[in-house]
Amino acid sequence: MSNVIEVRDIVKTYQMGAVEVHALRGVSFDIQKGEVVAIMGPSGSGKTTLMNMLGCLDRPTSGDYHLDGELVSSLTDDQLAVIRNRKVGFVFQSFNLLSRVSSLANVELPLRYAGVREGRRNLAREALEAVGLGDRVTHRPTELSGGQQQRVAVARAIINNPSIIMADEPTGNLDSKVGQEIMDLLLSLNKKRGTTLIIVTHDPTISAQTERVIRLIDGHLDEESNGSKPKPRTNPVKRKPAKTSPERSRRTRKDVGKGSES
Ligand code: ADP
Ligand code: MG
Numbered sequence: 001m002s003n004v005i006e007v008r009d010i011v012k013t014y015q016m017g018a019v020e021v022h023a024l025r026g027v028s029f030d031i032q033k034g035e036v037v038a039i040m041g042p043s044g045s046g047k048t049t050l051m052n053m054l055g056c057l058d059r060p061t062s063g064d065y066h067l068d069g070e071l072v073s074s075l076t077d078d079q080l081a082v083i084r085n086r087k088v089g090f091v092f093q094s095f096n097l098l099s100r101v102s103s104l105a106n107v108e109l110p111l112r113y114a115g116v117r118e119g120r121r122n123l124a125r126e127a128l129e130a131v132g133l134g135d136r137v138t139h140r141p142t143e144l145s146g147g148q149q150q151r152v153a154v155a156r157a158i159i160n161n162p163s164i165i166m167a168d169e170p171t172g173n174l175d176s177k178v179g180q181e182i183m184d185l186l187l188s189l190n191k192k193r194g195t196t197l198i199i200v201t202h203d204p205t206i207s208a209q210t211e212r213v214i215r216l217i218d219g220h221l222d223e224e225s226n227g228s229k230p231k232p233r234t235n236p237v238k239r240k241p242a243k244t245s246p247e248r249s250r251r252t253r254k255d256v257g258k259g260s261e262s
Helices: 049-055 075-087 103-113 119-131 145-160 175-191 244-257
Strands: 003-016 019-032 036-041 060-069 088-091 164-168 194-202 212-217
Touching: 003 049, 019 049, 019 075, 019 103, 019 175, 019 194, 036 049, 049 060, 049 194, 075 088, 088 175, 103 119, 103 212, 145 175, 164 175, 175 194
Parallel strands: 036 194, 036 212, 088 164, 164 194
Antiparallel strands: 003 019, 003 060
16 A cells, blocks of 8 residues: 655744744654544644644744655645645635635635636535535535534545545534534545545544544653554554444445534
8 A cells, every 4th residue: 555645854933032932853764645533632742833834834844744655745835725625625624714704615625726627516516415414515514413414524535535534633513422523524535535544632432433542741752653564563542444444334334424403
């Protein structure tokens, strides 16, 4: 399997007046195409900084980042924006939808930014159907439940067929049942489309469902989960028997394509 992400000696230092804040202190790892990875760590350990880097929202101070074989760590802001739009889908804790427009218009947005002129509505409709919201296309976010809003955000994240989906605490604003439905949806999209899924989370019930955990402590990768293939002995989080587990396929079949709150 090939690596979709290769990170080498990534350092990020923020300059706060005279003070340097060392958010990432030399981080290296690979993520393979189709992997499901959780990024965990205490508050202030550098998770958001790392996610911004991986999602091409920001550049490292030093170090190399290859996304899909392309060195993106030294691109200009404009070049980075193009890559981001093509290759990254984002899902945020607070959904980040435009409140005044329909689900369709929200989901279409990345296509607009990408300069796609034709067929946007249909693609957006398909994406909404894929997340079980085919019957909510004209609703605005305020007319939807939290779980449904996050489904719209997931539809928006997959509309460009991204190489990676970056989800920052995607279940953080949802109760545990609805949160699990969103997790099931993300896992099923990973399974169906092979989209690499990277989830920043504090929630051990979420990270227990991923194949791998990258743990940050004070800007360092915890050596326990360092490297592209952490050994079971040194990886504190149990790996599920992976994608063929009956447990997961059962949930997947049940939940995909259904808005269970509708
Ligand atoms: P986490 O997401 O794990 O809570 P962050 O990546 O947000 O951690 O932050 C890592 C460290 O970098 C923290 O000490 C934080 O205060 C600092 N930091 C984050 N963003 C900035 C910024 N824009 N300017 C200055 N310091 C920052
Ligand atoms: Mg954070």
